Amino acid sequence: MQNDSIKRYVGKTPLIRAKNLEEYLGISKIYIKMEGNNPSGFLEDRLAYLMIRDALDKGRDTICMGIPGRIMVSVAFISKYFDIDCVFYVPKNSKLPKKSVFKECENVEIIEYGKNSNDSVERSNEVALEKDWYNGNVGQENNLLYNYTYSYLAKELSSQQDEKIDTVFCQTGQGSSISGLYWGFKQLWIDEELKKVPKLYACSTAEGNSIVESFNQGSRELMLTKPKPNSKTKYNSEFIKKAKYNAQEALNAIYETQGGAVGIDDKELLPAKRKLQELERIKLTAANALPIATFMKLAEQGKITDGVHIIVLKDGKVDLDVTKVTRDTLPVPYDKFVELLHTWLTEYTDPVFEINEALEKAFKDGHVLCAYQHGKLVGISVIIKTGFEAFFPRFHLGYIATKKDIKGRGIGTQILQKAVEVTDGHLSLHVDTKNRNAVKLYEKIGFKRKYFRMIYEGIDKQ
Known part of the structure; x- marks a missing residue:
C-alpha cells in the first residue's frame, strides 16, 4: 500500500x-x-516519484529500465513506499552508485546484460514491451x-x-x-x-x-x-x-x-x-x-x-542533523536553552514563563527537536501534545526558531519536515499573519490556512 x-x-x-x-x-x-x-x-527523486505514480495510474505493477545511474537509484529508493516491483538491466560488471539502496529493496531485481548501457537499455525496452511493464528509460512513455x-x-x-x-x-x-x-x-x-x-x-x-x-x-x-x-x-x-x-x-x-x-x-x-x-x-x-x-x-x-x-x-x-532531545540530553544547560529559544524567536517570542511551560509539557508527552549543523546547535522546535484525537490535531507546534546569523540556510524547512514526521502529520500551528516568510514556509511544507485564532482579552470600553 x-x-x-x-x-x-x-x-x-x-x-x-x-x-x-x-x-x-x-x-x-x-x-x-x-x-x-x-x-x-538526488534531484532524480522528483522524477522517480512521478514515474512510479504514472506507472500505477496506468495499471502497471513493474517498472523496467536499463540506465545504470542516479535515476535507477531514485526509482529503487522511492519504490519502497509503493506496491510496485522494479526490474533493472545493467551492463555486466558495471558499478552501481549507492549499492546499499538496492540491497535494502526486496522489490528490486538486478539483471546483468550486455557490454554497455546501449545493450542494457535495448534489452529492457524489449522486455518492457513483451511483459507490458512500465518503461522507465529516457525518451519512452515518460518523456x-x-x-x-x-x-x-x-x-x-x-x-x-x-x-x-x-x-x-x-x-x-x-x-x-x-x-x-x-x-x-x-x-x-x-x-x-x-x-x-x-x-x-x-x-x-x-x-x-x-x-x-x-x-x-x-x-x-x-x-x-x-x-x-x-x-x-x-x-x-x-x-x-x-x-x-x-x-x-x-x-x-x-x-x-x-x-x-x-x-x-x-x-x-x-x-x-x-x-x-x-x-x-x-x-x-x-x-x-x-x-x-x-x-x-x-x-x-x-x-x-x-x-x-x-x-x-x-x-x-546541507549537512544538518535534526534529532529529538529530552531535558537530560539538552545540548546546553536548561536555562541557557530557554534563553536561546527566547532570543531566536525575536519579535515573535513569548514571556519566559510561557516558554518554560511549553517546554515542560513538550518534554512530558510531546517532542523537543534540536537541529545541529557541523555539531553546533542552530535550530529548536517545541511540539506539544494537545490531548485530542479527532477534535483537534494531536500535536501543536508551539515554537520553531533558528539561529539569527544563519537565516536562509533551509534549516527551518528541515526542522518542519522532521516535526511532521515525528507527529505522523497530526500537527497544527499558529502564525502571525504579518509574518509572510513564515506563512510561505508553512504552506510550502503542506500546512493550509483554516481559520483565524482569536483570544478573549476583554471588552474595549469606549
Whole structure:
C-alpha cells in the first residue's frame, strides 16, 4: 500500500543564500537550490516519484529500465513506499552508485546484460514491451515527465523567492533540465505570476556537448558534434555528445531567455567544487558541480552583475542533523536553552514563563527537536501534545526558531519536515499573519490556512 509520507520529502528542498560566495565574487544575490536534500540524495527523486505514480495510474505493477545511474537509484529508493516491483538491466560488471539502496529493496531485481548501457537499455525496452511493464528509460512513455520534473522545479523556485529571478544555472546533457525549467517559468509568465522569464544557463562539459557547441557556434539549429579524442573522464561522460529528446527545445529556451550555454573542463570543475565547499560547507560531487563552476567562470569574466541568481545543484546538500532531545540530553544547560529559544524567536517570542511551560509539557508527552549543523546547535522546535484525537490535531507546534546569523540556510524547512514526521502529520500551528516568510514556509511544507485564532482579552470600553 502506498505510504503517503514520502510525499512530504520529495522536492521541497531548501534554497539557501550563499553570502560567503557573494563576498568572494563581489556579486549579490546568489542562492543555491539544494537538491541533495531529497530522500535518496538526488534531484532524480522528483522524477522517480512521478514515474512510479504514472506507472500505477496506468495499471502497471513493474517498472523496467536499463540506465545504470542516479535515476535507477531514485526509482529503487522511492519504490519502497509503493506496491510496485522494479526490474533493472545493467551492463555486466558495471558499478552501481549507492549499492546499499538496492540491497535494502526486496522489490528490486538486478539483471546483468550486455557490454554497455546501449545493450542494457535495448534489452529492457524489449522486455518492457513483451511483459507490458512500465518503461522507465529516457525518451519512452515518460518523456514528458522529464520535462515536468523541471517545470515543477521552476514553480518551486519562484515560490521560494520573493524578488525577481534574473538567472538560473542548471547542468544539462540532453536538454530536459533547461527545456523543463523554461516551460515552468513560461507558464508562470502566462499566468501573470512572473513579469519576465529568467535567463537560463545550460552548464555542461567543454568536451563535446551538442547544446554547448551549437550555442558557441551561434547556431539556432542543433548541431551534432563528435566527442574529442580521449576526452571522456569520470566527470564528463554523462554530458558528452547528448543530442536527443529535448536538446533543440533547450537551445531554443537559451536563445529565447537571452541566457547561455557554457562548457566546463575538469581543470575548472574541481577547483570550483572545492571553493564552494570551503566557503559554504555544501556537500556535492564533482560531476554535479558544473553549475557552480559555470557561475564562477562567468563572474570572474565580469559577465554577471548584481541581481538574483539561482544555482541548481543536483546533489548539493546541507549537512544538518535534526534529532529529538529530552531535558537530560539538552545540548546546553536548561536555562541557557530557554534563553536561546527566547532570543531566536525575536519579535515573535513569548514571556519566559510561557516558554518554560511549553517546554515542560513538550518534554512530558510531546517532542523537543534540536537541529545541529557541523555539531553546533542552530535550530529548536517545541511540539506539544494537545490531548485530542479527532477534535483537534494531536500535536501543536508551539515554537520553531533558528539561529539569527544563519537565516536562509533551509534549516527551518528541515526542522518542519522532521516535526511532521515525528507527529505522523497530526500537527497544527499558529502564525502571525504579518509574518509572510513564515506563512510561505508553512504552506510550502503542506500546512493550509483554516481559520483565524482569536483570544478573549476583554471588552474595549469606549
